[in-house]
Amino acid sequence: MEYKVICALVLVSVLALSTLAETQSETCVMAPRERKNCGFPGVTASQCTSRGCCFDDTIPGFPWCFTPKTIDVPPEDECEF
Structure with missing residues (x-):
């Protein structure tokens, strides 16, 4: 029974923190044709x-x-009861 309480507390904490965390990330890995210029010559x-x-x-x-x-x-995967 105690592990369920701990699991529930972890789940609530993760949900609370997930509202603060971004749901998107950035990467430089892409096909060359997908590149959008961000610089200038030289x-x-x-x-x-x-x-x-x-x-x-x-x-x-x-x-x-x-x-x-x-x-x-x-x-992320959620804690199962």
């Missing part, structure tokens, strides 16, 4: 990242400084 890696952007100069013909991709974070 931008350096440090200038790019200081703007909150991603930098990858390994693929010619696509933006090297680009906006991160927003991804949805799936909800």
Whole structure:
């Protein structure tokens, strides 16, 4: 019985904190054609990242400084009774 109380308290805490947590995250992993330019001609890696952007100069013909991709974070598993 005690483990159910602890589990319920954990669940309530997680739910309370989840209202404060973001449900989205960002990633720099994407297909080159998905890149949206975030820089300017001649931008350096440090200038790019200081703007909150991603930098990858390994693929010619696509933006090297680009906006991160927003991804949805799936909800965590809930405690089962």
